[in-house]
Amino acid sequence: MFECGEVRLNLSHQWTLPSGQIWVPLVTTMYDLLVAIRDKVLNADPLFHQPGFVDCGFSVVSEYFSFLYNKNVLIKSLKIMTCIMNKPPKNFEAFVIGHFRNRVIDIMKEYTAYVNGLKAGNGEGNNGCCCSHEFREAVASCISELNNSFNKIEQLLMTLSVL
Template identity: 35%
Template sequence: MDLLRAVIIGAEGTPYHDGLFFFDVFFPSSYPNVPPHVHYHSGGLRINPNLYNCGKVCLSLLNTWSGSQKEKWIPGVSTMLQVLVSIQGLILNAKPYFNEPGYANLSGSISGKRNLWSNERTFIYSLQTMVYNMRRPPKYFEDFVVGHFCKHGRDILVSCKAYLDGAQVGCLAKGGVQDVDEGDKSCSQQFKNNLAKFITILVNTFLDWSQGLSRIPFFSSKGNWTSNYCS
C-alpha cells in the first residue's frame, strides 16, 4: 500500500469539536525506515499553526518540525497510528494558540489569554472546514461525511447557540461545560457577531446538501430551534 486517506474527528473540549479533518498519506519506498508524507486537506484555511493552508503538516514525528531525537521518527518503533494519534492530540488540541513557536510557555499568563481569541478564530475556521467538506467531500468518504453531519449536525448547532449565549469556545462536552479558563468567561462580541453571520451559511449548507434526507437539524433565521433532528 502506497497511499492512504484518513479522517480525524475533532475531539470534545476543543475548538475543533465535531469537525472532520482529512489527510492524504504517501508511503515512500523506504518506509518504515523513514516517515510517511502527510498532506492535510486545508480548503485554503490555516486552522492551526502546525497545519498550513498549503497542506503541510508540521510534526516532529514526521521530521517536518524540530524536536528531540526521541520525538522524531524512529525506524522499527514509530507507526502510522502514532502519527494520527499525535495529530489529534498534539495539533487538534484544546489550546492551538500555544502550538505557535515560542508561545508554549505563555499558558496562564496575560499573553496566554490570547488563546481565548485564538480558539474563537479557530472555531470559525472549523465551521468553514465543515462547509467545505460538505460541499466537496473527499472521494470515497462521501457516505461517511453524510453520516457524520447527520449524526452531529444538531450538536454543532447547539454549540453555536451556547457560544452566542456566552460560553467559551471549546468548553462544551456531552453533559455540560468543562475546563473554563479563568478571567473573562464569555466569548468576545466580535466572535459572536461573526458566528451569527456564519450560522446562516452553515444552516443553508445543511439544507442544500441534505436534499433527499428525510430529517435534518436546522436553526431558523429567527434563532428558533426545531424538533426535526437527524436520528
C-alpha cells in the same frame, strides 16, 4: 492552521518517539502519528505547540493569545465544515453526509451557545458570557451558511430515499 485552510503538522524536529528517536519514515506507525496529532492539535491550547511559539511559562499574555487563537480556529472550523458539506472530498461523500447528519444537533447546539454568549459545552444552566460581541457576530454569520449546508444534505438524503 494557515489562512488558506492548510494544516501542517511538523513532527521531524519537534517530537520524539518513546525510544528517544526522531520520526523515522517507514518505521514510525500510524498510531505514533495519531498520538502526535492528539497531543499537539487536539488539546485546549494548540497555540502552545505551534512552530515558533516561544514558551515563556504561564502568563496572562500567553493565555490571552491562546484564547484569541482558539476563537480564530473555531471560526475557521465552521467555514471548513460548510465547505466540506458543499463539496465533499471525492470518495468520501457518504462518510461526510453520514457524519454531519448524525452530528447536526450537537454542532448547532454548540455554536448556538457561542452566539448567545455562553461558553459551549457547559450545559443549559450556564449564564456566564465568554465571548466578545464581534466573535458572537462572526459565529452567527457562519451558522446561517452551515445551516444551509445541513439542509442541502437532508434534501439529498430525501432525494436518494425516493429513488
